[in-house]
Amino acid sequence: MKNTHVKRVDLIFERTECKEVFAKVITMKPDDICQEILESGLKGRGGAGFPTGLKWRFTALEESDEKYVICNADEGEPGTFKDRQILDEVPEKVFCGMAIASRAIGARTGIVYLRGEYKFLLPKLNKALDEFHKLMKEFKHDFEVRIRLGSGAYICGEESALFESIEGKRGEPRNKPPYPTTSGLFSKPTLINNVETLDYCVMIMKYGAQHFQELGTKDSRGSKVFSVSGDTPRAGIYELELGMTVAQFVAEFGDGDTKAVQVGGASGFCVPRKRFDETIIGFEGVPTGGSMKLFNSSRSMYNVLHNYLEFFTEESCGQCTPCRVGCQQLLKGVEAVKKGEKTSKYLDELLKLSRTMKIASKCGLGQSVGNAFSSIVENFKEEIIY
Amino acid sequence: MINLSINGLLVEVPEGTTILEAAKKLNFRIPTLCNHDDLCVAGNCRVCVIEQLGARTLTAACATPVSEGMQILxxxxxxxxxxxxxxxxxxxxxxxxxxxCYKNGKCELQNLANEFSVGDHLFLDLIDLKDYTIDKFSPSIQKDDSKCIRCQRCVRTCEELQGVNALTVAYKGEHQKISTFEDLSMAEVICTSCGQCVNRCPTGALTERTYLDEVWDAILDPEKHVVVQTAPAVRVGLGEELGLDAGNRVTGKMVAALKRLGFNSVLDTDFSADLTIMEEGTELLMRLKKVLVDKDESVALPMTTSCSPGWVKFIEHAFPEYLPNVSTCKSPQQMFGALAKTYFAKVRNLDPKNIVSVSIMPCTAKKYEANRPEMRSSGFKDVDFVLTTRELSRMIRQAGINFNKLEEDKYDSIMGVSTGAGVIFGATGGVMEAALRTAYELVTGREVPFENLNIEPVRGMEGVRKASIMIEDCKPEWKFLEGVELKCVVAHGLVNARKVMQDLKDGKLDVHFIEIMACPGGCLGGGGQPIPTNEEIRRKRAEAIYEEDMSMEYRKSHENPEIVAIYRDFLGEPLGHKSHQLLHTHYKERDRY
Structure with missing residues (x-):
């Protein structure tokens, strides 16, 4: 890494004339749109990081009388609040991103699945939606977007649980395969993208894949919006070029006493100070959906871990054994070690359990509980035990 | 075809096969808990996880279809x-x-724990941290949340097979549990007591309410005369609980065992099944006459059967507007019960208050039915205790009876003689077939026009089956039926019942007679039958039922000499005054949740 400072970028919140972008898109062949997105190197900004262009192409290749474009706005990862800002400031760009996707894959219906707590955004979104539908009419593009509110379950941000929720069922993840691109909402091919991803798609169509590709690294192209919180004098939302190390990030946002950064929220990884230099924020290092939480030396990492485990114990949907019972065991287990009811050796058993949860749980939630658990326990063992 | 390797062995299977099935083909059993042959894939217990080389995570074998070149461990x-x-x-x-635990020795989790030699508790015991309850309010089903492993088999059963949705998943995370509408007890919700969930629960979370001790007490009380009746389907299921393969008929041994257990009179529900045919067949013909001849618009057609108490409770909850369509006949169990303490008591010169009436049923809903307040027309509780097939097998084991070595014995009389028509009540389509054998002959004077009286179109395992029979050359008193094509529908499993009733409601169904059995396969697949169950097992039980039918001296209900006798000596005629008093009932509308 040559540059010592993090580079600010302004794409997501840049005011953009969606009409102009869409005028360009509507003349393009659907597969060329997929190709453009693919070439940009954009990976899903929800956290999992699947190449967006590939997802679009897979959905485009499916033959079906009905396909859906879904915008995942169920932003629920602890410490993430960037989608809310995007929807608040530039909702038209998110809708435009959906329209571009609809053109690429051949969908007539779009649904924004909005986190229930973001209900206050509805008036603004509905207004923007009216404008958007007028625009679609102008282009004679048959695409309509509806907004569905979630009901407060973290798990409904998981794509297949989100589909279940829209279908009026209990929000529980499905078995995969089949993947959404072949069988998603109402068992139809479905393209589901995060709010931020859709916004970037607009910018890629506006400036071209090349422009986006020039930012970031080989594995993590472009920039990303970060929600910065915790022990920082600069809490807020920042769009930064990908490829920086945690050290660079801390230099910019830390309070001078940062001992750890939780990258990616409760389901992400805890990076301790000794690893700041070597850890890249991105798909080659620690991926993140945007949550960056800084902890200084006044914080007990036991409390941090306990808090995350409480969160998962509550927010697991409860259907699969490793996640439902595993979370409870991790939580009660660290409590027992803290109280001295179990020896410190028990932490090793719990680490093994967290590995089982990582490989045997049904969905991404259960699979990622182990991330925070093992990275905190392994790096801050003394704080957990004593 | 897809080629893959499992534990290094190559196998070729059709596309769409799951890894679990492919492994089975190579004789590798992958353990499962949430998986069940009758239900859709859940993939939530995760016991069946396997390793797919190159994959980041383990894979649920039950939920994952094979793909070309997979290497599975x-x-x-x-x-x-x-x-x-x-x-x-x-x-x-x-x-x-x-x-x-009631399921000790028959619990799938216990078996797995044994197989994997789980020793000391590795993890913390979470039981004491939870506020578990045991729901004992239903007379049929006991629900013990502390034994639930959240496999959701019961939820899927209630939804997919039964279309009832009494059981559902509630809350999330550590609080997730299987519950009912507003956490009400099973007795207060739409639960039909069918017990299909009990049949599929891998642990002791859902079990039948057992009345074994009460029955033993009665048997061992010298003052009491304990009458036992056995339902048709029990004789083709009981063997499975006692070491035999599915499809074995154990009627004679069962009778012998019941006598050894100390029941004073061992009688047959098949007798009252024959009686049901006389009453219900006549009721159908009378309804047809009132509609076709008298043009009486107050009479409801099509008429539905009423022998399945799960079905009766279902329609009371879900389609109460069709209650006038339900035959007013009590089920064979309850007809038997009402007669045990009247007719039987009179003929055998017993004081009805000293008679304890016990029934052995393939059913958990029968426990509920026996407790309905209407079911006291003898002046006493008509059926005192209902035991399932499983409970009977437990009694036999408790008494140390070597069942398989028993000499076959015969039912006592009176109320012990029956026909093949009574036997086939145990299979879906059986009531319809038995009714047609009698009604057709009553109207035309001829046997039903099917080889060996076997009305094949109403048999089988298809969820909804339709059949019709042309009525020609009627006897003079039934001339109004001349040329009528009598149309029937048979459905089993309440999800199919719902379809039939919805079709009826939508005006898409034009029939005269509907047979509905709450359980898949009819009573032979009832909630009180041996565990496990699947379609193959039910098919074998059905074959046994029809073999039993063919083996009977009488095949038509109206030819049963004891039926002829009871009308001559006691009841008078079908639908007569005494019949109304003892053999018919009424229904009530219930809440929709």
Whole structure:
């Protein structure tokens, strides 16, 4: 890494004339749109990081009388609040991103699945939606977007649980395969993208894949919006070029006493100070959906871990054994070690359990509980035990 | 065809096959808990996880279709470690008080724990941290949340097979549980007591309410005369609980065992099944006459059967506007009960208050039915205790009877003689077939025009079956039926009942007679029958039922000499005054949740 400072970028919140972008898109062949997105190197900004262009192409290749474009706005990862800002400031760009996707894959219906707590955004979104539908009419593009509110379950941000929720069922993840691109909402091919991803798609169509590709690294192209919180004098939302190390990030946002950064929220990884230099924020290092939480030396990492485990114990949907019972065991287990009811050796058993949860749980939630658990326990063992 | 390797062995299977099935083909059994032959895939217990080379995570074998070139390991280090963890996790949340559990020895979780030699508790016991309850309010089903492993088999059963949705998943995370509408007891919700969930629960979370001790007390009380009746389907199921394969008929041995257990009179529900045919067949013909001849618009057609108490409760909840369509006939169990303490008591010169009436049923809803307040027309509780097939097998084991070595014995009389028509009540389509055998002959004077009286179109395992029979050359008193094509529908499993009733409601169904059995396969697949169950097992039981039918001296209800006698000596005629008093009932509308 040559540059010592993090580079600010302004794409997501840049005011953009969606009409102009869409005028360009509507003349393009659907597969060329997929190709453009693919070439940009954009990976899903929800956290999992699947190449967006590939997802679009897979959905485009499916033959079906009905396909859906879904915008995942169920932003629920602890410490993430960037989608809310995007929807608040530039909702038209998110809708435009959906329209571009609809053109690429051949969908007539779009649904924004909005986190229930973001209900206050509805008036603004509905207004923007009216404008958007007028625009679609102008282009004679048959695409309509509806907004569905979630009901407060973290798990409904998981794509297949989100589909279940829209279908009026209990929000529980499905078995995969089949993947959404072949069988998603109402068992139809479905393209589901995060709010931020859709916004970037607009910018890629506006400036071209090349422009986006020039930012970031080989594995993590472009920039990303970060929600910065915790022990920082600069809490807020920042769009930064990908490829920086945690050290660079801390230099910019830390309070001078940062001992750890939780990258990616409760389901992400805890990076301790000794690893700041070597850890890249991105798909080659620690991926993140945007949550960056800084902890200084006044914080007990036991409390941090306990808090995350409480969160998962509550927010697991409860259907699969490793996640439902595993979370409870991790939580009660660290409590027992803290109280001295179990020896410190028990932490090793719990680490093994967290590995089982990582490989045997049904969905991404259960699979990622182990991330925070093992990275905190392994790096801050003394704080957990004593 | 797809080629893959499992534990290094190559196998070729059709596309769409799951890894679990492919492994079965190579004789590798992958353990499962949430998986069930009758239900859609859930993939939530995770016991069946296997390793797919190159994959980041383990894969649920039950939920994943094979793909070309897959390399699967079902017993790798990774798999074994994860599987053992999962079993330990389930046990940590489970009230593993096995020796005191009703399902001890028959619990799938217990078997797995044994197989994986789970020793000391690896993890913390979570049981005491939870506020578990045991729901004992239903007379049929007991629900003990402390033994639930959240496999959701019961939920899927209630939804997919029965279309009832009494059981559902509630809350999330550590609080997730299987519950009912507003956490009400099973007795207060739309639960039909069918017990299909009990048949599929892998642990002791859902069991029948048992009345074994009460029955033993009655048997061992010298003052009491204990009458027992056995339902048609019990004789083709009981063997499975006592070491025999599915499809074995054990009628004679069962009778012998009941006598050894000390029941004073061992009688047959098949007798009252024949009686049901006389009453219900006549009721159908009278309804047809009132509609076709008298043009009486107050009479409801099509008429539906009423022998399945799960079905009766279902329609009371879900389609109460069609209650006038339900035959007013009591079920064979309750007809029997009403007669046991009247007709039987009179003929045998017994004081009805000293008679204890017990029935052995393939059913849990029968327990509920016996407790309905209407079911006291003898002046007493008509049927005192209902035991399932499973409970009977337990009694036989408790008494140390070597069942398979028993000499076959015969039912006592009176109310012990029956016909093949009574026997086939145990299979879906059986009531319809029995009714047609009698009604057709009553109207035309000729036997039904089917080879060996076997009305094949109403038999089988298809969810909804339609059949019709042309009525020609009627006897003079039934001339109004001349040329009528009598149309019938047979459905089993309440999800199919719902379809039939919805079609009827939508005006898409034009029939005269509907037979509905709450349970898949009819009574032979009832909630009180041996566990496990699947379609193959039910098919075998059905074959046994029809073999039993063919083996009977009489095949038509109206030819049963004891039926002829009871009308001559006691009842008078079908639908007569006494019949109304003892053999018919009424229904009530219930809440829709």
């Amino acid at each position: 079902t017993n790798s280090l990774k798999v074994r470690a994860a599987r053992k963890h999962i079993i330990e996790l389930l046990l940590s949340e489970h009230n593993a008080d096995c020796t005191k």
